[in-house]
Every structure is written in structure tokens, then in C-alpha cells.
Amino acid sequence: MKASVLEGPGRIALRTIADPAPREGEVLVRVTHTGVCGTDVKIFDGSIPVRLPLVMGHETVGEVVGGDIGSRVGRGTRVLIDPTLCCGRCFYCEKAQTYLCLDGALMGRDVDGGFAELVAAPAKNCHALPEAIDPAAAPLIQVLTTVHHAQTLAxxxxxxxxxxxxxxxxxxxxxxxxxxxxxxxxxxxxxxxxxxxxxxxxxxxxxxxxxxxxxxxxxxxxxxxxxxxxxxxxxxxxxxxxxxxxxxxxxxxxxxxxxxxxxxxxxxxxxxxxxxxxVASRAAPARDFPASIALVREGAVRLDPLVSDRMPFTDLARALANMTGGGGRLKIILEH
Ligand SMILES: [Zn+2]
Ligand SMILES: [Zn+2]
The missing domain is CATH 3.40.50.720 (NAD(P)-binding Rossmann-like Domain)
Structure with a gap:
């Protein structure tokens, strides 16, 4: 598959790499849209250290095309991926604070994420999106989960x-x-x-x-x-x-x-x-995904006005450069 690969601080290249191989409990998702985030900029410029090479991207929307397809998500389901991975067994996982997992990871920072044609993710991290929600704005729902989490804590x-x-x-x-x-x-x-x-x-x-x-x-x-x-x-x-x-x-x-x-x-x-x-907050628990999807479906939160740019995902380097340009720019959505 094609992927935008971070090879060093400030260095991104479009590469052909092996398709991800979903493990037990994981599905394969064909990515359709991703959002570019300030965190990606910090990973890109080296201020958040990561293991290289890395496929960034933690605001990912796509369609399930294979892997461990079961009762939770079927083939063809349009999903938003919760990028926080967890062990399911530690102190925090047992308290449903999976985003604070002691052995956790963030897709797109600690393991490969969504700036590619395909991504593998645990089926339990894949949240089905209703027809009514525009997939081109849906990566913003990952951001909304962190907002909703912060406001719930407050x-x-x-x-x-x-x-x-x-x-x-x-x-x-x-x-x-x-x-x-x-x-x-x-x-x-x-x-x-x-x-x-x-x-x-x-x-x-x-x-x-x-x-x-x-x-x-x-x-x-x-x-x-x-x-x-x-x-x-x-x-x-x-x-x-x-x-x-x-x-x-x-x-x-x-x-x-x-x-x-x-x-x-x-x-x-x-x-x-x-x-x-x-009241500080970090990321969001799984339950904020259905809650945030519902806020958007009901029209209580509008996402479309927050999308300022759309670009092909192969233009990630240009998107990241534009992010640091400041001005009136809001969310950049990449189309895959
Ligand atoms: Zn982010
Ligand atoms: Zn855990």
C-alpha cells in the first residue's frame, strides 16, 4: 500500500510499504479521510519524540474491508477509529479509563496510524458512523471526544x-x-x-x-x-x-x-x-465516541464549518507546512 512515512524530523516521503496484517481481534480499514492535528506537527518537527519510521495520523475514518470481522463491525461498515490502544487488564483499563492504560499506545504516534491507504485497528476501537454524518468531516469527531471528555470531567x-x-x-x-x-x-x-x-x-x-x-x-x-x-x-x-x-x-x-x-x-x-x-484531561475514554457521534448526528455539534481545507493524503507534507502558517486556517482534511 501507499503510505506517508515519517523518516526523520521534518522528513516525510510517500512510500510503498507492506499492507498491515491485522492480528486477532483487529480489522483492516481502508482509509477514506483523515484529519491533520497539531500533535502531528509536533511529531513531524521532532518536539514529540517517536520511533521511526512512522505512519502518523490519529483522526481516521474509513471502511472495514477485512480482518477479524465479527459481531461488532461488519465488512463495508464506515467507521471512526478510536486511536487509543490499551491492554484491557491494568488498573486503569479495569476502571474503564482505557486511555490512561499503563501499557497503552496512540495510533499515529506510538504505532502506525491513518496517513496510509490501509490501517489495522482493534475491532473494539472502530465506531460505526451513521449515514447522515459526512465522512469528510467525521475525523473531527475524534477531536470532539477529547473536548467532550474534558467537559465531562469539569x-x-x-x-x-x-x-x-x-x-x-x-x-x-x-x-x-x-x-x-x-x-x-x-x-x-x-x-x-x-x-x-x-x-x-x-x-x-x-x-x-x-x-x-x-x-x-x-x-x-x-x-x-x-x-x-x-x-x-x-x-x-x-x-x-x-x-x-x-x-x-x-x-x-x-x-x-x-x-x-x-x-x-x-x-x-x-x-x-x-x-x-x-481540571486537566488527556485523550478520551471509549464511551465518548458514541456520545460524540450522537451529538453530531443530532445536529448539536456542527463539524462542516470547521473544515477549512481538503487535500489528497499524498500532500501531507504540504498540509503540515500549512498548519504552521497560522492565520484563519481550521481543520485540514486529507482525502485518501
Ligand atoms: Zn489530535
Ligand atoms: Zn491497560
Whole structure:
């Protein structure tokens, strides 16, 4: 099969490699669409170390074509693949926190993933997609699972005021998910006017710039108290300072971004003084896949407006270069 193979930091080549051989319990999936993620960029440039050569890609949609076809997924089923692999026996697996498995792995980082014509995956990781969901946007559901997981851990509930800092792909999903979970007010924050307009179109009650505008919007909406929950979806530690400023005493902060900084300024005293809970999250448990698929099928979360580019999967190197270009780009979908 053809695959985009990472051969060294910054080096990707289209190669013909052996078809994956599904083991017991695994199915073979013919990949139709994948999403390119910021994590792929970090693997590509070497800031997340991996064993090489590697086929990246952890947002994968395709059609089951072979392998251990049983009761769970039949041949021809269109599926979204949960990329977190687990042992099924350890402390975390027994608690259904399979994504924290002590012997786990992420497809596309630790083992080969979806940037290829075919991929092998455990049948239990393959979630059937309803006809109504556009397969070209469906890789975004993997991202939605991580958003849904973070918001579930943060116990976002009915009647709450939620602030989303950063309105890239994950921020826009956080806006929609918070509304779906019953938040009465979602305040979306970004420097980018186009992204603010999109957030309002997707359900944010108001979208404002960082800094004084955000502060005023939050205090006005909460009788001067601050937000119940602030989700940091930019992935930069200085944003956590704004999050701590905007949250009310006894509120929750969700540092959803993946932080590369090793040192930063941080208002530690406010953790104590405002009695804040910091709710971090990583990946998502299996149960968030059917839950997220349902949110999209019901129309509570819209994915199509988040796809900004479509490219052939053979153009992965160009897609990764475009990712670092910044600007108004949202999700790049690769067509296989
Ligand atoms: Zn990702
Ligand atoms: Zn395990």
C-alpha cells in the first residue's frame, strides 16, 4: 500500500510499504479521510519524540474491508477509529479509563496510524458512523471526544457560564459542546474576528477579544462574580493567567491545551485565594465516541464549518507546512 512515512524530523516521503496484517481481534480499514492535528506537527518537527519510521495520523475514518470481522463491525461498515490502544487488564483499563492504560499506545504516534491507504485497528476501537454524518468531516469527531471528555470531567452543567479562550478547531468544538451540555451562557474569546463570528454562528452567546473586552463581558454576564468554568483552548501557559482572572471564586479552570512551555509566570496565590479547581484531561475514554457521534448526528455539534481545507493524503507534507502558517486556517482534511 501507499503510505506517508515519517523518516526523520521534518522528513516525510510517500512510500510503498507492506499492507498491515491485522492480528486477532483487529480489522483492516481502508482509509477514506483523515484529519491533520497539531500533535502531528509536533511529531513531524521532532518536539514529540517517536520511533521511526512512522505512519502518523490519529483522526481516521474509513471502511472495514477485512480482518477479524465479527459481531461488532461488519465488512463495508464506515467507521471512526478510536486511536487509543490499551491492554484491557491494568488498573486503569479495569476502571474503564482505557486511555490512561499503563501499557497503552496512540495510533499515529506510538504505532502506525491513518496517513496510509490501509490501517489495522482493534475491532473494539472502530465506531460505526451513521449515514447522515459526512465522512469528510467525521475525523473531527475524534477531536470532539477529547473536548467532550474534558467537559465531562469539569462537570459543565445546566445554567452555568462558560468561557472558552481560543477559537481554533478545539475552541469551536468547546463552544458547541458546552451549549449541548446545558451551559446557559458561553462567552467565546479570540483575537481573530472571523473566528469570533464563527463561534457566534455556532452558538456562543457573545464572542469578544482577549483582555479588557473579555473581562467586561464576563463580569457583566455574571453580576461581577466571574465565570463558573474557563476552558483554555489555545495551549499557551500565559492564557492560564487570563483564565484565572476570569473565573469566579470556587470555579473550575480547564487547561485543555497541550503545553510545551517548561517555565512560565503563573498567579499561584490565586489558586488558594479563589479556591480554584484545575481540571486537566488527556485523550478520551471509549464511551465518548458514541456520545460524540450522537451529538453530531443530532445536529448539536456542527463539524462542516470547521473544515477549512481538503487535500489528497499524498500532500501531507504540504498540509503540515500549512498548519504552521497560522492565520484563519481550521481543520485540514486529507482525502485518501
Ligand atoms: Zn489530535
Ligand atoms: Zn491497560
Amino acid at each position: 462537570r459543565i452543567g445546566t445554567g452555568e457560564t462558560v468561557v472558552i479562550l481560543g477559537l481554533g478547531v478545539t475552541g469551536q468544538l468547546h463552544v458547541q459542546s458546552a451549549k449541548a451540555l446545558g451551559a446557559i451562557r458561553v462567552i467565546a474569546v479570540s483575537r481573530n474576528a472571523a473566528k469570533r463570528r464563527l463561534a457566534e454562528a455556532l452558538g456562543a452567546d457573545v464572542a469578544v477579544d482577549h483582555g479588557a473586552d473579555a473581562r467586561r463581558a464576563v463580569l457583566d454576564a455574571t453580576r461581577g462574580l466571574g465565570a463558573d468554568v474557563v476552558i483554555e483552548a489555545v495551549g499557551r501557559v500565559p492564557m492560564l493567567e487570563e483564565a484565572i482572572d476570569l473565573v469566579r471564586p470556587a470555579g473550575r479552570i480547564v487547561p485543555y491545551g497541550i503545553y510545551a512551555e517548561r517555565e512560565a509566570r503563573f498567579p499561584f496565590y490565586q489558586l488558594y485565594f479563589k479556591e480554584l479547581a484545575i
